[in-house]
Amino acid sequence: MSNEQALKQYDIKKYKTPDGYTSDIAVFTIVSTRMETFKPPVMDLKIMLIKRSMVDSEGRPNIEAGKWALPGGFVDPNESAFQSAQRELREETGVDHIHLEHFGVYDTPGRDPRGWIISNAHFAIVPEHQIAKREASDDASEVELFSVENVLNFDLAFDHAQIIQDAIHVIRQKLLESTVAKEFLPAEFTYSELQAVLLTVTSESAIALDAAFARKIKSLPFIQEIIGKKTTRTSKKPTQLYRFIDMEVNNSIYHAKK
Amino acid sequence: MSNEQALKQYDIKKYKTPDGYTSDIAVFTIVSTRMETFKPPVMDLKIMLIKRSMVDSEGRPNIEAGKWALPGGFVDPNESAFQSAQRELREETGVDHIHLEHFGVYDTPGRDPRGWIISNAHFAIVPEHQIAKREASDDASEVELFSVENVLNFDLAFDHAQIIQDAIHVIRQKLLESTVAKEFLPAEFTYSELQAVLLTVTSESAIALDAAFARKIKSLPFIQEIIGKKTTRTSKKPTQLYRFIDMEVNNSIYHAKK
DNA sequence: AAAATAGTGTCTATCAGACAATATAGT
DNA sequence: ACTATATTGTCTGATAGACACTATTTT
Numbered sequence: 001m002s003n004e005q006a007l008k009q010y011d012i013k014k015y016k017t018p019d020g021y022t023s024d025i026a027v028f029t030i031v032s033t034r035m036e037t038f039k040p041p042v043m044d045l046k047i048m049l050i051k052r053s054m055v056d057s058e059g060r061p062n063i064e065a066g067k068w069a070l071p072g073g074f075v076d077p078n079e080s081a082f083q084s085a086q087r088e089l090r091e092e093t094g095v096d097h098i099h100l101e102h103f104g105v106y107d108t109p110g111r112d113p114r115g116w117i118i119s120n121a122h123f124a125i126v127p128e129h130q131i132a133k134r135e136a137s138d139d140a141s142e143v144e145l146f147s148v149e150n151v152l153n154f155d156l157a158f159d160h161a162q163i164i165q166d167a168i169h170v171i172r173q174k175l176l177e178s179t180v181a182k183e184f185l186p187a188e189f190t191y192s193e194l195q196a197v198l199l200t201v202t203s204e205s206a207i208a209l210d211a212a213f214a215r216k217i218k219s220l221p222f223i224q225e226i227i228g229k230k231t232t233r234t235s236k237k238p239t240q241l242y243r244f245i246d247m248e249v250n251n252s253i254y255h256a257k258k
Numbered sequence: 259m260s261n262e263q264a265l266k267q268y269d270i271k272k273y274k275t276p277d278g279y280t281s282d283i284a285v286f287t288i289v290s291t292r293m294e295t296f297k298p299p300v301m302d303l304k305i306m307l308i309k310r311s312m313v314d315s316e317g318r319p320n321i322e323a324g325k326w327a328l329p330g331g332f333v334d335p336n337e338s339a340f341q342s343a344q345r346e347l348r349e350e351t352g353v354d355h356i357h358l359e360h361f362g363v364y365d366t367p368g369r370d371p372r373g374w375i376i377s378n379a380h381f382a383i384v385p386e387h388q389i390a391k392r393e394a395s396d397d398a399s400e401v402e403l404f405s406v407e408n409v410l411n412f413d414l415a416f417d418h419a420q421i422i423q424d425a426i427h428v429i430r431q432k433l434l435e436s437t438v439a440k441e442f443l444p445a446e447f448t449y450s451e452l453q454a455v456l457l458t459v460t461s462e463s464a465i466a467l468d469a470a471f472a473r474k475i476k477s478l479p480f481i482q483e484i485i486g487k488k489t490t491r492t493s494k495k496p497t498q499l500y501r502f503i504d505m506e507v508n509n510s511i512y513h514a515k516k
Numbered sequence: 517a518a519a520a521t522a523g524t525g526t527c528t529a530t531c532a533g534a535c536a537a538t539a540t541a542g543t
Numbered sequence: 544a545c546t547a548t549a550t551t552g553t554c555t556g557a558t559a560g561a562c563a564c565t566a567t568t569t570t
Protein backbone atom coordinates (compact mmCIF):
# COMPACT_ATOMS: atom_id res chain seq x y z
CA MET A 1 0.00 0.00 0.00
CA SER A 2 1.00 3.63 -0.44
CA ASN A 3 0.58 4.58 3.19
CA GLU A 4 4.33 4.46 3.71
CA GLN A 5 4.87 6.86 0.90
CA ALA A 6 2.23 9.21 2.23
CA LEU A 7 3.74 8.99 5.67
CA LYS A 8 7.17 9.98 4.41
CA GLN A 9 5.77 13.22 3.09
CA TYR A 10 3.55 13.95 6.07
CA ASP A 11 4.53 17.05 8.00
CA ILE A 12 3.83 16.45 11.64
CA LYS A 13 4.41 20.09 12.46
CA LYS A 14 1.60 21.28 10.25
CA TYR A 15 -0.81 21.65 13.16
CA LYS A 16 -0.28 23.28 16.49
CA THR A 17 -0.22 20.55 19.10
CA PRO A 18 -1.20 20.48 22.77
CA ASP A 19 1.33 21.39 25.44
CA GLY A 20 0.42 18.47 27.63
CA TYR A 21 -1.77 15.42 28.06
CA THR A 22 -2.70 14.38 31.57
CA SER A 23 -4.91 12.07 33.58
CA ASP A 24 -6.79 13.00 36.71
CA ILE A 25 -8.40 10.53 39.04
CA ALA A 26 -11.30 11.06 41.39
CA VAL A 27 -10.70 8.34 43.96
CA PHE A 28 -13.86 7.48 45.86
CA THR A 29 -14.06 5.41 48.96
CA ILE A 30 -16.75 4.75 51.47
CA VAL A 31 -16.05 5.11 55.15
CA SER A 32 -18.20 3.31 57.67
CA THR A 33 -19.06 5.87 60.27
CA ARG A 34 -20.79 3.38 62.52
CA MET A 35 -19.29 -0.04 62.80
CA GLU A 36 -20.29 -1.74 66.00
CA THR A 37 -20.96 -5.42 66.39
CA PHE A 38 -24.52 -6.46 65.65
CA LYS A 39 -25.24 -3.09 64.02
CA PRO A 40 -25.78 -2.39 60.35
CA PRO A 41 -23.25 0.12 59.04
CA VAL A 42 -23.76 3.80 58.34
CA MET A 43 -21.58 4.94 55.48
CA ASP A 44 -20.20 8.15 54.06
CA LEU A 45 -18.97 8.65 50.49
CA LYS A 46 -15.55 10.30 50.38
CA ILE A 47 -13.24 11.59 47.70
CA MET A 48 -9.46 11.57 48.04
CA LEU A 49 -7.53 14.77 47.28
CA ILE A 50 -3.91 15.73 47.60
CA LYS A 51 -2.53 19.04 48.72
CA ARG A 52 -0.20 20.46 46.09
CA SER A 53 3.23 21.07 47.55
CA MET A 54 4.73 24.56 47.67
CA VAL A 55 7.75 23.61 45.58
CA ASP A 56 8.20 21.03 42.84
CA SER A 57 10.71 18.19 42.82
CA GLU A 58 13.45 20.55 41.70
CA GLY A 59 12.77 23.04 44.44
CA ARG A 60 11.04 25.66 42.33
CA PRO A 61 7.71 27.22 43.33
CA ASN A 62 4.83 25.00 42.24
CA ILE A 63 1.78 25.91 40.16
CA GLU A 64 -1.41 26.13 42.21
CA ALA A 65 0.69 25.49 45.29
CA GLY A 66 -1.11 24.77 48.53
CA LYS A 67 -4.42 24.02 46.89
CA TRP A 68 -6.31 20.75 47.03
CA ALA A 69 -6.30 18.78 43.79
CA LEU A 70 -7.14 15.46 42.23
CA PRO A 71 -4.23 13.08 42.00
CA GLY A 72 -2.97 12.67 38.47
CA GLY A 73 -0.16 13.49 36.13
CA PHE A 74 1.21 13.52 32.64
CA VAL A 75 0.54 10.67 30.26
CA ASP A 76 3.62 8.93 28.87
CA PRO A 77 3.84 8.68 25.08
CA ASN A 78 3.81 4.89 25.23
CA GLU A 79 0.60 4.54 27.20
CA SER A 80 -3.03 5.55 26.98
CA ALA A 81 -4.62 8.00 29.40
CA PHE A 82 -6.40 5.09 31.01
CA GLN A 83 -3.17 3.21 31.57
CA SER A 84 -1.63 6.39 32.89
CA ALA A 85 -4.43 6.69 35.42
CA GLN A 86 -3.86 3.09 36.49
CA ARG A 87 -0.14 3.71 36.84
CA GLU A 88 -0.54 6.91 38.78
CA LEU A 89 -3.05 5.36 41.09
CA ARG A 90 -0.64 2.51 41.70
CA GLU A 91 2.31 4.85 42.28
CA GLU A 92 0.34 7.29 44.42
CA THR A 93 -1.62 4.91 46.55
CA GLY A 94 -0.16 1.46 45.98
CA VAL A 95 -3.58 0.27 44.88
CA ASP A 96 -3.93 -1.88 41.79
CA HIS A 97 -6.68 -3.90 40.09
CA ILE A 98 -9.45 -1.65 41.26
CA HIS A 99 -12.44 -0.33 39.37
CA LEU A 100 -11.39 2.59 37.18
CA GLU A 101 -13.50 4.33 34.56
CA HIS A 102 -13.04 7.27 32.25
CA PHE A 103 -15.79 9.84 32.54
CA GLY A 104 -14.76 13.07 30.85
CA VAL A 105 -12.34 15.22 28.91
CA TYR A 106 -11.35 18.65 30.13
CA ASP A 107 -9.78 20.75 27.40
CA THR A 108 -11.34 24.20 27.62
CA PRO A 109 -8.75 26.71 26.45
CA GLY A 110 -7.22 28.44 29.44
CA ARG A 111 -8.13 25.77 31.97
CA ASP A 112 -4.46 25.38 32.89
CA PRO A 113 -2.23 28.46 33.10
CA ARG A 114 0.76 26.47 31.80
CA GLY A 115 -0.68 26.14 28.33
CA TRP A 116 -2.89 23.93 26.19
CA ILE A 117 -3.23 20.98 28.49
CA ILE A 118 -5.83 18.28 28.04
CA SER A 119 -6.93 16.14 30.92
CA ASN A 120 -8.84 12.90 30.93
CA ALA A 121 -10.85 12.47 34.09
CA HIS A 122 -11.40 9.07 35.64
CA PHE A 123 -13.11 7.86 38.73
CA ALA A 124 -11.83 5.00 40.83
CA ILE A 125 -13.39 3.00 43.60
CA VAL A 126 -11.07 1.95 46.36
CA PRO A 127 -12.26 -0.09 49.33
CA GLU A 128 -11.84 1.61 52.65
CA HIS A 129 -9.12 -0.67 54.02
CA GLN A 130 -6.82 -0.08 51.04
CA ILE A 131 -6.94 3.67 51.53
CA ALA A 132 -6.21 3.30 55.22
CA LYS A 133 -3.10 1.30 54.41
CA ARG A 134 -1.97 3.98 51.99
CA GLU A 135 -2.41 6.88 54.35
CA ALA A 136 -0.24 5.13 56.89
CA SER A 137 2.51 4.37 54.38
CA ASP A 138 3.05 7.90 53.08
CA ASP A 139 3.25 11.41 54.44
CA ALA A 140 -0.34 11.71 55.56
CA SER A 141 -0.45 15.46 55.80
CA GLU A 142 -0.67 15.73 52.02
CA VAL A 143 -3.61 13.43 51.47
CA GLU A 144 -7.09 13.74 52.82
CA LEU A 145 -10.51 12.25 52.36
CA PHE A 146 -13.32 14.75 51.92
CA SER A 147 -16.99 14.02 52.24
CA VAL A 148 -18.68 14.64 48.89
CA GLU A 149 -21.14 16.84 50.78
CA ASN A 150 -18.65 19.60 51.41
CA VAL A 151 -15.59 19.03 49.24
CA LEU A 152 -16.63 21.82 46.88
CA ASN A 153 -16.25 24.39 49.64
CA PHE A 154 -12.48 24.00 49.69
CA ASP A 155 -9.88 25.85 47.66
CA LEU A 156 -9.32 23.63 44.63
CA ALA A 157 -6.60 23.80 41.99
CA PHE A 158 -7.12 24.46 38.25
CA ASP A 159 -10.65 23.54 37.14
CA HIS A 160 -10.81 20.67 39.58
CA ALA A 161 -13.92 22.05 41.25
CA GLN A 162 -15.74 21.40 37.98
CA ILE A 163 -14.18 17.99 37.49
CA ILE A 164 -15.01 16.96 41.06
CA GLN A 165 -18.58 18.16 40.72
CA ASP A 166 -18.94 16.10 37.55
CA ALA A 167 -17.29 13.10 39.21
CA ILE A 168 -19.74 13.21 42.10
CA HIS A 169 -22.63 13.36 39.69
CA VAL A 170 -21.23 10.41 37.75
CA ILE A 171 -20.66 8.23 40.79
CA ARG A 172 -24.15 8.95 42.08
CA GLN A 173 -25.59 7.87 38.75
CA LYS A 174 -23.33 4.86 38.48
CA LEU A 175 -24.20 3.64 41.95
CA LEU A 176 -27.89 3.72 41.15
CA GLU A 177 -27.81 2.79 37.46
CA SER A 178 -25.17 0.08 37.38
CA THR A 179 -23.83 -2.60 39.65
CA VAL A 180 -20.67 -0.72 40.68
CA ALA A 181 -21.96 -0.65 44.26
CA LYS A 182 -20.37 -4.08 44.21
CA GLU A 183 -16.93 -2.47 44.29
CA PHE A 184 -17.63 -0.88 47.66
CA LEU A 185 -18.72 -4.15 49.24
CA PRO A 186 -17.22 -7.47 50.21
CA ALA A 187 -18.00 -10.31 47.84
CA GLU A 188 -20.71 -11.51 50.20
CA PHE A 189 -22.85 -8.86 51.79
CA THR A 190 -26.14 -8.33 53.58
CA TYR A 191 -29.09 -6.27 52.44
CA SER A 192 -28.26 -3.62 55.02
CA GLU A 193 -24.70 -3.26 53.76
CA LEU A 194 -25.83 -2.66 50.18
CA GLN A 195 -28.51 -0.37 51.55
CA ALA A 196 -25.88 1.66 53.41
CA VAL A 197 -23.89 2.13 50.21
CA LEU A 198 -26.93 3.31 48.28
CA LEU A 199 -28.02 5.63 51.09
CA THR A 200 -24.84 7.64 50.52
CA VAL A 201 -26.37 8.86 47.27
CA THR A 202 -30.14 8.66 47.69
CA SER A 203 -32.73 8.82 50.40
CA GLU A 204 -35.75 7.47 48.63
CA SER A 205 -38.10 5.42 50.72
CA ALA A 206 -37.90 2.30 48.58
CA ILE A 207 -34.26 2.04 49.62
CA ALA A 208 -34.44 3.66 53.04
CA LEU A 209 -37.18 1.39 54.42
CA ASP A 210 -35.64 -1.79 55.76
CA ALA A 211 -38.48 -4.16 55.08
CA ALA A 212 -39.01 -2.90 51.54
CA PHE A 213 -35.35 -3.11 50.65
CA ALA A 214 -34.79 -6.49 52.27
CA ARG A 215 -37.59 -7.83 50.12
CA LYS A 216 -36.53 -6.04 46.98
CA ILE A 217 -32.99 -7.38 47.06
CA LYS A 218 -34.34 -10.90 46.55
CA SER A 219 -35.96 -9.93 43.27
CA LEU A 220 -33.09 -8.02 41.71
CA PRO A 221 -31.92 -10.04 38.71
CA PHE A 222 -28.27 -9.10 39.17
CA ILE A 223 -28.07 -10.20 42.80
CA GLN A 224 -28.05 -13.79 43.96
CA GLU A 225 -28.96 -15.14 47.36
CA ILE A 226 -26.24 -17.42 48.76
CA ILE A 227 -28.51 -20.19 49.93
CA GLY A 228 -27.95 -21.23 53.51
CA LYS A 229 -25.18 -18.75 54.22
CA LYS A 230 -25.70 -16.14 56.89
CA THR A 231 -23.71 -13.74 59.01
CA THR A 232 -24.22 -12.06 62.37
CA ARG A 233 -21.95 -9.11 61.73
CA THR A 234 -24.83 -6.70 61.36
CA SER A 235 -27.35 -8.07 63.83
CA LYS A 236 -27.98 -10.66 66.45
CA LYS A 237 -30.38 -12.46 64.20
CA PRO A 238 -28.32 -14.10 61.47
CA THR A 239 -28.67 -12.25 58.19
CA GLN A 240 -28.81 -13.69 54.71
CA LEU A 241 -25.77 -13.09 52.51
CA TYR A 242 -25.94 -12.09 48.83
CA ARG A 243 -23.53 -11.69 45.97
CA PHE A 244 -23.57 -9.79 42.69
CA ILE A 245 -23.90 -11.69 39.44
CA ASP A 246 -21.95 -10.40 36.47
CA MET A 247 -24.55 -9.26 33.99
CA GLU A 248 -25.57 -6.44 31.75
CA VAL A 249 -28.36 -4.50 33.35
CA ASN A 250 -31.27 -3.31 31.28
CA ASN A 251 -31.91 0.37 31.81
CA SER A 252 -34.38 0.95 29.03
CA ILE A 253 -36.85 3.67 29.84
CA TYR A 254 -39.41 2.03 27.54
CA HIS A 255 -39.27 -1.46 29.01
CA ALA A 256 -40.48 -2.90 32.25
CA LYS A 257 -37.94 -4.43 34.53
CA LYS A 258 -37.85 -8.18 34.55
CA MET B 259 -0.37 34.94 44.60
CA SER B 260 2.84 33.27 43.55
CA ASN B 261 1.38 31.46 40.57
CA GLU B 262 2.89 34.00 38.20
CA GLN B 263 6.31 33.41 39.61
CA ALA B 264 5.90 29.64 39.35
CA LEU B 265 4.68 30.02 35.82
CA LYS B 266 7.72 32.01 34.81
CA GLN B 267 9.96 29.16 35.80
CA TYR B 268 7.79 26.41 34.38
CA ASP B 269 9.40 24.54 31.52
CA ILE B 270 6.68 23.58 29.08
CA LYS B 271 9.08 21.32 27.20
CA LYS B 272 9.66 19.08 30.20
CA TYR B 273 7.19 16.45 29.01
CA LYS B 274 6.82 14.88 25.61
CA THR B 275 3.60 16.14 24.14
CA PRO B 276 1.12 14.63 21.69
CA ASP B 277 1.60 15.11 17.96
CA GLY B 278 -2.01 15.94 17.35
CA TYR B 279 -5.43 16.39 18.92
CA THR B 280 -8.46 15.60 16.82
CA SER B 281 -12.22 15.18 16.90
CA ASP B 282 -14.16 12.49 15.11
CA ILE B 283 -17.89 12.48 14.66
CA ALA B 284 -20.20 9.56 14.12
CA VAL B 285 -23.12 11.20 12.39
CA PHE B 286 -26.28 9.15 12.70
CA THR B 287 -29.42 9.65 10.77
CA ILE B 288 -32.57 7.65 10.30
CA VAL B 289 -33.88 7.02 6.83
CA SER B 290 -37.52 6.15 6.34
CA THR B 291 -37.52 3.19 4.02
CA ARG B 292 -41.28 3.16 3.69
CA MET B 293 -43.06 6.43 3.50
CA GLU B 294 -46.41 6.14 1.81
CA THR B 295 -49.47 8.08 2.73
CA PHE B 296 -51.58 6.52 5.46
CA LYS B 297 -48.76 4.12 6.32
CA PRO B 298 -46.64 4.11 9.46
CA PRO B 299 -42.95 4.49 8.62
CA VAL B 300 -40.29 1.81 8.59
CA MET B 301 -36.91 3.22 9.50
CA ASP B 302 -33.26 2.34 9.17
CA LEU B 303 -30.45 3.70 11.30
CA LYS B 304 -27.54 4.96 9.21
CA ILE B 305 -24.10 6.33 9.88
CA MET B 306 -22.41 8.87 7.62
CA LEU B 307 -18.85 8.20 6.46
CA ILE B 308 -16.54 9.98 4.05
CA LYS B 309 -14.16 8.40 1.62
CA ARG B 310 -10.63 9.66 2.19
CA SER B 311 -9.28 11.25 -0.95
CA MET B 312 -6.19 9.87 -2.69
CA VAL B 313 -4.25 13.12 -2.34
CA ASP B 314 -4.36 15.86 0.26
CA SER B 315 -5.08 19.54 -0.35
CA GLU B 316 -1.48 20.07 -1.45
CA GLY B 317 -1.57 17.25 -3.94
CA ARG B 318 0.49 14.75 -1.95
CA PRO B 319 -0.61 11.17 -1.36
CA ASN B 320 -2.99 10.98 1.57
CA ILE B 321 -2.78 8.74 4.64
CA GLU B 322 -5.30 5.90 4.59
CA ALA B 323 -6.32 7.05 1.15
CA GLY B 324 -9.40 5.51 -0.37
CA LYS B 325 -10.72 4.14 2.90
CA TRP B 326 -13.97 5.03 4.56
CA ALA B 327 -13.64 7.15 7.68
CA LEU B 328 -15.51 9.23 10.20
CA PRO B 329 -15.61 12.92 9.44
CA GLY B 330 -13.41 14.93 11.75
CA GLY B 331 -10.22 16.87 11.96
CA PHE B 332 -7.68 18.65 14.08
CA VAL B 333 -8.74 20.70 17.08
CA ASP B 334 -7.69 24.33 17.00
CA PRO B 335 -5.76 25.58 20.02
CA ASN B 336 -8.45 28.10 20.85
CA GLU B 337 -11.33 25.66 21.02
CA SER B 338 -12.30 22.52 22.87
CA ALA B 339 -12.67 19.17 21.14
CA PHE B 340 -16.41 19.51 21.48
CA GLN B 341 -16.41 22.91 19.79
CA SER B 342 -14.15 21.48 17.12
CA ALA B 343 -16.67 18.72 16.47
CA GLN B 344 -19.43 21.32 16.18
CA ARG B 345 -17.36 23.37 13.80
CA GLU B 346 -16.35 20.45 11.63
CA LEU B 347 -19.89 19.22 11.44
CA ARG B 348 -20.99 22.68 10.38
CA GLU B 349 -18.24 22.96 7.79
CA GLU B 350 -18.64 19.44 6.47
CA THR B 351 -22.39 19.20 6.35
CA GLY B 352 -23.73 22.70 6.90
CA VAL B 353 -25.66 21.42 9.90
CA ASP B 354 -25.70 23.37 13.14
CA HIS B 355 -27.55 23.26 16.46
CA ILE B 356 -27.99 19.52 16.39
CA HIS B 357 -27.58 16.99 19.14
CA LEU B 358 -23.87 16.27 19.68
CA GLU B 359 -22.34 14.26 22.50
CA HIS B 360 -18.86 13.16 23.42
CA PHE B 361 -18.60 9.43 24.02
CA GLY B 362 -14.98 8.35 24.08
CA VAL B 363 -11.28 9.03 23.85
CA TYR B 364 -9.04 7.08 21.50
CA ASP B 365 -5.39 7.40 22.40
CA THR B 366 -3.90 3.92 22.20
CA PRO B 367 -0.25 4.29 21.19
CA GLY B 368 0.11 3.43 17.51
CA ARG B 369 -3.50 4.00 16.56
CA ASP B 370 -2.43 6.58 13.98
CA PRO B 371 0.69 5.99 11.88
CA ARG B 372 1.47 9.69 11.83
CA GLY B 373 2.35 9.78 15.53
CA TRP B 374 0.84 10.27 18.96
CA ILE B 375 -2.56 11.49 17.98
CA ILE B 376 -5.47 11.64 20.37
CA SER B 377 -9.02 11.64 19.13
CA ASN B 378 -12.20 12.53 20.92
CA ALA B 379 -15.15 10.69 19.52
CA HIS B 380 -18.60 12.23 19.36
CA PHE B 381 -21.91 11.13 18.05
CA ALA B 382 -24.35 13.43 16.35
CA ILE B 383 -27.96 13.06 15.39
CA VAL B 384 -28.97 14.70 12.17
CA PRO B 385 -32.53 14.58 10.86
CA GLU B 386 -32.89 12.93 7.52
CA HIS B 387 -33.83 16.02 5.52
CA GLN B 388 -30.71 17.91 6.62
CA ILE B 389 -28.44 15.16 5.37
CA ALA B 390 -30.27 15.04 2.07
CA LYS B 391 -29.67 18.75 1.57
CA ARG B 392 -25.96 18.26 2.28
CA GLU B 393 -25.45 15.40 -0.13
CA ALA B 394 -26.90 17.48 -2.91
CA SER B 395 -24.74 20.51 -2.12
CA ASP B 396 -21.36 18.78 -2.13
CA ASP B 397 -19.55 16.18 -4.21
CA ALA B 398 -21.73 13.26 -3.31
CA SER B 399 -19.33 10.55 -4.38
CA GLU B 400 -17.24 11.12 -1.26
CA VAL B 401 -20.00 10.82 1.30
CA GLU B 402 -22.24 7.88 1.95
CA LEU B 403 -24.75 6.64 4.46
CA PHE B 404 -24.17 3.10 5.71
CA SER B 405 -26.66 1.00 7.56
CA VAL B 406 -25.33 0.21 11.03
CA GLU B 407 -26.02 -3.44 10.24
CA ASN B 408 -23.21 -3.76 7.74
CA VAL B 409 -20.93 -0.72 8.05
CA LEU B 410 -18.30 -2.78 9.85
CA ASN B 411 -17.79 -4.94 6.77
CA PHE B 412 -16.21 -2.08 4.85
CA ASP B 413 -12.57 -1.07 4.70
CA LEU B 414 -12.22 1.56 7.40
CA ALA B 415 -9.37 3.96 8.09
CA PHE B 416 -7.21 4.06 11.24
CA ASP B 417 -9.01 2.52 14.23
CA HIS B 418 -12.36 3.79 13.02
CA ALA B 419 -13.83 0.29 12.97
CA GLN B 420 -13.45 0.26 16.74
CA ILE B 421 -14.79 3.79 17.15
CA ILE B 422 -17.77 3.05 14.92
CA GLN B 423 -18.54 -0.14 16.78
CA ASP B 424 -18.48 1.77 20.06
CA ALA B 425 -20.60 4.55 18.57
CA ILE B 426 -23.26 2.09 17.47
CA HIS B 427 -23.33 0.57 20.91
CA VAL B 428 -23.65 4.00 22.47
CA ILE B 429 -26.47 5.16 20.22
CA ARG B 430 -28.38 1.95 20.84
CA GLN B 431 -28.10 2.48 24.55
CA LYS B 432 -28.92 6.14 24.32
CA LEU B 433 -32.02 5.53 22.23
CA LEU B 434 -33.37 3.10 24.79
CA GLU B 435 -32.06 4.68 28.00
CA SER B 436 -32.58 8.36 27.35
CA THR B 437 -34.96 10.58 25.45
CA VAL B 438 -32.64 11.25 22.48
CA ALA B 439 -35.10 9.44 20.23
CA LYS B 440 -36.65 12.89 20.29
CA GLU B 441 -33.88 14.15 18.03
CA PHE B 442 -34.90 11.78 15.25
CA LEU B 443 -38.53 12.85 15.33
CA PRO B 444 -40.60 15.92 14.57
CA ALA B 445 -41.71 17.88 17.64
CA GLU B 446 -45.13 16.25 17.39
CA PHE B 447 -45.18 12.58 16.55
CA THR B 448 -47.38 9.50 16.67
CA TYR B 449 -46.80 6.32 18.63
CA SER B 450 -45.90 4.48 15.42
CA GLU B 451 -43.23 7.01 14.53
CA LEU B 452 -41.52 6.68 17.89
CA GLN B 453 -41.97 2.94 17.60
CA ALA B 454 -40.23 2.93 14.22
CA VAL B 455 -37.24 4.77 15.69
CA LEU B 456 -36.93 2.32 18.57
CA LEU B 457 -37.31 -0.67 16.27
CA THR B 458 -34.05 0.31 14.58
CA VAL B 459 -32.26 -0.80 17.75
CA THR B 460 -34.48 -3.37 19.41
CA SER B 461 -37.08 -5.94 18.50
CA GLU B 462 -38.60 -6.71 21.86
CA SER B 463 -42.28 -7.44 21.87
CA ALA B 464 -43.21 -4.69 24.27
CA ILE B 465 -42.13 -2.23 21.61
CA ALA B 466 -42.89 -4.27 18.50
CA LEU B 467 -46.55 -4.97 19.35
CA ASP B 468 -48.70 -2.06 18.24
CA ALA B 469 -51.37 -2.29 20.87
CA ALA B 470 -48.90 -2.67 23.72
CA PHE B 471 -46.77 0.23 22.58
CA ALA B 472 -49.68 2.53 21.81
CA ARG B 473 -50.88 2.01 25.34
CA LYS B 474 -47.47 2.28 26.93
CA ILE B 475 -46.71 5.64 25.36
CA LYS B 476 -49.54 7.18 27.33
CA SER B 477 -47.95 6.19 30.63
CA LEU B 478 -44.38 7.29 29.93
CA PRO B 479 -43.66 10.18 32.27
CA PHE B 480 -41.43 11.99 29.76
CA ILE B 481 -43.99 11.99 26.96
CA GLN B 482 -47.09 14.14 26.86
CA GLU B 483 -50.27 13.62 24.91
CA ILE B 484 -51.22 16.70 22.92
CA ILE B 485 -54.88 16.72 23.84
CA GLY B 486 -57.21 16.96 20.88
CA LYS B 487 -54.48 17.04 18.23
CA LYS B 488 -54.32 14.27 15.67
CA THR B 489 -52.78 13.53 12.30
CA THR B 490 -53.63 11.27 9.38
CA ARG B 491 -50.11 11.02 8.00
CA THR B 492 -49.65 7.45 9.22
CA SER B 493 -53.15 6.05 8.81
CA LYS B 494 -56.61 6.76 7.62
CA LYS B 495 -57.90 6.80 11.14
CA PRO B 496 -56.58 10.01 12.76
CA THR B 497 -53.77 9.26 15.18
CA GLN B 498 -53.02 10.96 18.44
CA LEU B 499 -49.95 13.22 18.54
CA TYR B 500 -47.43 13.31 21.39
CA ARG B 501 -44.45 15.40 22.37
CA PHE B 502 -41.43 14.88 24.60
CA ILE B 503 -41.23 16.72 27.90
CA ASP B 504 -37.81 17.93 28.99
CA MET B 505 -37.00 15.95 32.07
CA GLU B 506 -34.36 13.87 33.74
CA VAL B 507 -35.21 10.23 33.41
CA ASN B 508 -34.73 7.92 36.32
CA ASN B 509 -32.74 4.87 35.32
CA SER B 510 -32.09 3.44 38.74
CA ILE B 511 -31.84 -0.32 38.72
CA TYR B 512 -33.04 -0.41 42.31
CA HIS B 513 -36.19 1.67 41.88
CA ALA B 514 -39.46 0.97 40.23
CA LYS B 515 -40.50 3.19 37.40
CA LYS B 516 -43.11 5.74 38.26
C1' DA C 517 -37.45 -10.70 79.34
C1' DA C 518 -35.63 -6.79 76.72
C1' DA C 519 -33.58 -5.01 72.77
C1' DA C 520 -32.39 -4.83 68.15
C1' DT C 521 -32.21 -6.24 63.58
C1' DA C 522 -34.04 -9.54 59.95
C1' DG C 523 -37.63 -11.08 57.58
C1' DT C 524 -42.84 -12.29 56.52
C1' DG C 525 -48.01 -11.49 55.92
C1' DT C 526 -51.06 -8.96 53.85
C1' DC C 527 -53.46 -5.30 51.65
C1' DT C 528 -53.95 -1.98 47.86
C1' DA C 529 -53.03 -0.21 43.74
C1' DT C 530 -50.86 -0.32 39.57
C1' DC C 531 -48.95 -2.19 35.52
C1' DA C 532 -47.22 -5.21 31.83
C1' DG C 533 -48.18 -8.10 28.25
C1' DA C 534 -51.13 -10.81 25.44
C1' DC C 535 -54.85 -11.02 22.44
C1' DA C 536 -59.48 -10.08 20.96
C1' DA C 537 -62.59 -6.74 19.57
C1' DT C 538 -64.01 -2.25 18.00
C1' DA C 539 -63.47 2.52 15.76
C1' DT C 540 -62.35 5.48 11.91
C1' DA C 541 -61.73 7.34 7.41
C1' DG C 542 -60.07 6.85 2.53
C1' DT C 543 -60.76 4.22 -1.48
C1' DA D 544 -68.24 -2.54 1.92
C1' DC D 545 -63.34 -3.21 2.34
C1' DT D 546 -58.95 -2.32 4.25
C1' DA D 547 -55.38 -0.76 7.11
C1' DT D 548 -54.13 1.45 11.10
C1' DA D 549 -55.44 3.17 15.78
C1' DT D 550 -57.43 2.36 20.00
C1' DT D 551 -60.01 0.08 23.77
C1' DG D 552 -61.65 -4.12 26.53
C1' DT D 553 -60.32 -7.58 29.27
C1' DC D 554 -57.83 -11.19 31.44
C1' DT D 555 -53.76 -12.88 33.97
C1' DG D 556 -49.98 -12.49 36.59
C1' DA D 557 -46.48 -9.75 38.63
C1' DT D 558 -44.79 -5.94 41.42
C1' DA D 559 -44.27 -2.02 44.41
C1' DG D 560 -44.77 0.07 48.61
C1' DA D 561 -46.72 0.58 53.07
C1' DC D 562 -47.14 -1.09 57.57
C1' DA D 563 -48.04 -4.41 61.01
C1' DC D 564 -46.37 -8.41 62.81
C1' DT D 565 -43.21 -12.39 63.75
C1' DA D 566 -38.47 -14.56 64.25
C1' DT D 567 -33.90 -14.92 66.08
C1' DT D 568 -30.20 -14.13 68.89
C1' DT D 569 -27.28 -11.70 72.63
C1' DT D 570 -27.17 -9.54 76.86
